[in-house]
Amino acid sequence: MDESQVELQWPTAYVATAFTLEVLLTAWLLYQVCTRQMPMGAIRRRIVSYAIRLARSLVPFSRESKSRSAIHKEVRALRFYLSRKIVAINLILVLVMVLLVQMRVVFQLPATIQGAFCWTLVGTLAWMTMSLVVPQTTKHDLWYVIYSCILLLYLLPMNSSTRSTTRVAPLLFTLFRLPAILTVDRIYLVFFSNLPFLAVISWRAAVEDFDVSYGGRTAAVGMECLHIAVLVALAVALQDYLAGRVELEMESCNTATQLTAASSLLQLTCDAVVELDGNLRLTKHSKELAAMLLRDTSASLEGVRLIDLVAGSDTAAALSKLTNFRSRSCSSVISGASEGMGAHAFHTRLVDSYATKLQTEILQVMYTKRDGSTCHLVGLRDFTDTKPYTGVTSQTTGFDSEALDALADSISFAPQASDASQVPVQHGRGTLFLEIDVDGLQITAASSSLVDLVGAPTSQVFPAAQTIQLLERIHSDGRMRLERGERPPAKVFSYDEMPAQLRPTSAESIWGTMQVLQAQSGLNVLMAFQVSPTSPAFTPRASRSLGSRSPWMLSPRSSVRGMHRSDTATAMKRQFSL
Numbered sequence: 001m002d003e004s005q006v007e008l009q010w011p012t013a014y015v016a017t018a019f020t021l022e023v024l025l026t027a028w029l030l031y032q033v034c035t036r037q038m039p040m041g042a043i044r045r046r047i048v049s050y051a052i053r054l055a056r057s058l059v060p061f062s063r064e065s066k067s068r069s070a071i072h073k074e075v076r077a078l079r080f081y082l083s084r085k086i087v088a089i090n091l092i093l094v095l096v097m098v099l100l101v102q103m104r105v106v107f108q109l110p111a112t113i114q115g116a117f118c119w120t121l122v123g124t125l126a127w128m129t130m131s132l133v134v135p136q137t138t139k140h141d142l143w144y145v146i147y148s149c150i151l152l153l154y155l156l157p158m159n160s161s162t163r164s165t166t167r168v169a170p171l172l173f174t175l176f177r178l179p180a181i182l183t184v185d186r187i188y189l190v191f192f193s194n195l196p197f198l199a200v201i202s203w204r205a206a207v208e209d210f211d212v213s214y215g216g217r218t219a220a221v222g223m224e225c226l227h228i229a230v231l232v233a234l235a236v237a238l239q240d241y242l243a244g245r246v247e248l249e250m251e252s253c254n255t256a257t258q259l260t261a262a263s264s265l266l267q268l269t270c271d272a273v274v275e276l277d278g279n280l281r282l283t284k285h286s287k288e289l290a291a292m293l294l295r296d297t298s299a300s301l302e303g304v305r306l307i308d309l310v311a312g313s314d315t316a317a318a319l320s321k322l323t324n325f326r327s328r329s330c331s332s333v334i335s336g337a338s339e340g341m342g343a344h345a346f347h348t349r350l351v352d353s354y355a356t357k358l359q360t361e362i363l364q365v366m367y368t369k370r371d372g373s374t375c376h377l378v379g380l381r382d383f384t385d386t387k388p389y390t391g392v393t394s395q396t397t398g399f400d401s402e403a404l405d406a407l408a409d410s411i412s413f414a415p416q417a418s419d420a421s422q423v424p425v426q427h428g429r430g431t432l433f434l435e436i437d438v439d440g441l442q443i444t445a446a447s448s449s450l451v452d453l454v455g456a457p458t459s460q461v462f463p464a465a466q467t468i469q470l471l472e473r474i475h476s477d478g479r480m481r482l483e484r485g486e487r488p489p490a491k492v493f494s495y496d497e498m499p500a501q502l503r504p505t506s507a508e509s510i511w512g513t514m515q516v517l518q519a520q521s522g523l524n525v526l527m528a529f530q531v532s533p534t535s536p537a538f539t540p541r542a543s544r545s546l547g548s549r550s551p552w553m554l555s556p557r558s559s560v561r562g563m564h565r566s567d568t569a570t571a572m573k574r575q576f577s578l
Contacts, residue, residue: 074246075239076139076185083138083183091128093175093224098125116158124150145186146191148193151176155200162208166220169201173227185409190235194228225306252370259367263377266363269478270379278374280306280322291476292382293352294469306378311349311357318348322364322376350380354466358382382477434461434527435517441468444524450502463507464499471514471525478523488516488523497532508532 103116127150130137137143151172153159160168177197181190201224205217263364266273272288282289285300293309295301310318321344343365349357363379434453435445441458453461458468470493478488496511512529 071243071246071250074250075242078242078246079182079185080135080139082133084132086182087128087131087135087138088180090176090179091132094121094125094128097121114159117154117160119160119185120150120153123153138183139197141184141186141189144180144189145193147180148177149195152196152200155197155204157204157208162204162210165201165204166210169197169220169224169227177227177231178234181231181238184235187232187235187239191228191232194231198224198228247566255367259377262365266377266379270363270381271480272380274306274378274380276306276376276378278378282306283375288476289380291469291473292358292380293350294356294466294473295353296465297469309350311351314348318346318362321348321362322345347383397564430530431512432530434529435519436471436525437521437529438471438525439522444519453502461501462499463501467498470495474514474516474525475523482523491515499531500529502531 003400060087062420098121101113103109112162127147131143154168154172155165170494177194184190184193198221202221205220210217210220235242263273271292272286274286274289275283277283278385282301282304285299285302290299290301291298306322307319345361347359347361350360350496351357359382361381361383363381365377366374367377368374432447432450433445434443434450436442436448436458437444438458443453443456443458443461446453458471462471474493481488492515494513497509498511500510501509505526509532510529511532512527514525517524517526
């Protein structure tokens with residue numbers, strides 16, 4: 001096959017190959033439209049919407065809503081961050097060119113570029129250096145206009161010949177003009193600032209003879225038109241990308257703010273608020289939950305499953321509530337159903353470190369993080385002495401009769417006038433009283449026989465760490481109710497065989513009750529007790545009216561039914577007056 005036959009066949013092969021690729025592309029587009037079930041009307045609306053956004057971006061003065069204005073402000077801040085990097089990169093490129101010219105001058109090598117071109121490089125270096133030293137200048141679109149004028153100088157006849165212009169123009173577009181669109185905020189400036197490039201190329205194509213091997217005049221002008229179209233299209237696409245990224249960040253911040261607000265709201269109504277991962281494990285330690293369960297504060301609860309803290313008989317029901325809620329929420333999110341559960345509540349029982357079962361109301365909210373992981377925001381509220389917030393009985397995991405009786409006792413405990421007919425707990429003549437400042441961890445008042453303990457540290461009188469934890473728990477519960485605008489709890493705690501150091505020479509075991517006391521300085525804890533018969537300092541006393549108790553620390557629900565604060569205060573005053 002000779003050269004003449006090849007010359008005749010290549011146009012046919014070119015047209016056939018190009019036509020094949022065009023058919024494949026058209027078939028793929030039609031397949032995408034059919035599989036996505038997008039009607040032609042929707043496609044037409046998308047094209048019109050993009051054209052409108054493009055035209056609106058070219059309008060010099062367009063009104064913006066407040067939300068769009070906020071997004072635009074963040075986009076400008078992001079552009080300023082990127083512009084500093086672009087200025088640094090362009091500065092390095094120009095500096096390398098200047099150094100190469102300097103080396104040729106110093107070593108007296110033959111010149112390859114014109115003198116005006118060298119001075120234009122120096123001017124560009126000065127402008128880029130000023131932009132790097134004073135970065136605030138890149139915040140204004142005037143910087144882009146001046147920068148475009150400086151780049152335009154390279155296409156003038158004094159800087160580049162007719163033949164070299166066809167090589168300088170693509171280099172300017174690739175290395176300088178294209179990255180510079182990151183610095184401009186108004187898209188219409190990209191269009192108007194690049195029109196002078198087209199004017200210079202068109203003027204030189206009209207008055208000068210361009211080499212036909214490079215496509216001639218038509219190729220030079222057409223290439224510059226293509227440059228302008230590419231710059232404007234990329235500027236619009238970049239604007240949409242930055243706006244979308246900023247909008248996504250703002251939504252993420254709003255989600256974090258809403259999550260913080262939900263957590264704060266739960267903290268106002270709950271005793272403890274924890275975050276669980278997809279496996280229902282605590283993501284971090286919770287001091288409030290540790291205090292609620294009377295656990296050692298030095299032991300971390302991070303990684304502990306919430307189900308492990310639930311009473312054994314209620315574990316299955318509580319796990320069903322948590323997992324069913326998660327499954328229904330996930331399916332609702334996937335299907336897009338608006339009626340899906342966003343939050344729910346149920347009742348269960350938690351077990352503290354002394355095997356005491358606490359009636360607890362659990363408020364659960366499930367959400368998904370940006371990485372796709374599922375988390376749960378859970379609020380836990382001990383409703384022993386108050387009514388639960390959720391009154392739907394179907395949400396309650398089955399309590400036994402003993403738990404319901406204890407709950408009824410605690411709810412009916414609040415001191416009211418109707419309770420006056422009930423017989424209050426009587427304190428015998430051997431009853432002693434201590435008033436404890438939990439915040440200061442010291443004794444603030446005591447019976448006359450214990451006056452030496454006034455001002456003593458709490459840990460000195462009660463050496464057991466569990467006693468301090470119980471006092472902090474009672475005080476924390478009362479303080480939280482005051483912060484919520486409620487009255488301090490009327491709940492009375494009973495204990496038996498509690499170790500106490502009432503005298504320096506011997507240790508005693510005491511039994512009695514404790515409750516929150518509203519003092520002028522704040523909330524304190526009042527302890528009414530008698531010395532146990534097993535103590536060395538025991539003296540005969542009246543029979544205890546509270547009955548036998550073991551172990552020494554009982555559940556907060558084992559409150560004394562019908563006991564009034566006024567009765568306790570009267571007994572304390574009578575004891576102080578002895």
